[in-house]
Each structure stands twice: as C-alpha cells, then as structure tokens.
Amino acid sequence: MNxxxxxxxxxxEEISVLLDPSINHQTYIEDCEVCCRPIEFEVAFEDGELVQFEVRDIEQ
Structure with a gap:
C-alpha cells in the first residue's frame, strides 16, 4: 500500500489515502475524513508506479 x-x-484540507499498486486502474468513491463529503478517485499504476491520481467532487 502507498x-x-x-x-x-x-x-x-490536506488528507491522505492508501493506494493499492497491485490494481492497475481504480475508480471509487470515498468520503473526506475531515468534512465527510463524497470524493470520486481515479487512480492508475504502471509497473507499481503511480501515473494518474485525480479527485473530483460529486455533489451537484
């Protein structure tokens, strides 16, 4: 885990997440640990290295 x-x-706020480099591409939703609002994550790894990390708000 990274x-x-x-x-x-x-x-x-600056917060941290644990990312699993054994899964090449991940898209998931997790709540902010500070304000509890939902965040969409898009993460990609190549050869165990993080090559894409994007977060988006999903509230309308």
Whole structure:
C-alpha cells in the first residue's frame, strides 16, 4: 500500500489515502475524513508506479 496526500475538493484540507499498486486502474468513491463529503478517485499504476491520481467532487 502507498500513502498519497492530496487536497479535498470541498474543504481544501490536506488528507491522505492508501493506494493499492497491485490494481492497475481504480475508480471509487470515498468520503473526506475531515468534512465527510463524497470524493470520486481515479487512480492508475504502471509497473507499481503511480501515473494518474485525480479527485473530483460529486455533489451537484
């Protein structure tokens, strides 16, 4: 597992997530640990290296 830090798209707090490099492409939703709002993650690995990390707010 790799720890990755990013800013929440809602509250702008820096938080971290654990990413699994054994899965090449992942898209999932997880709540911010600070403001509890849903964040969509899109993550991609190549040869165990993180090549894409995007977060998006999903509230309308």
């Amino acid at each position: 720890e990755h830090f990013f800013q929440c798209p809602y509250c702008w």
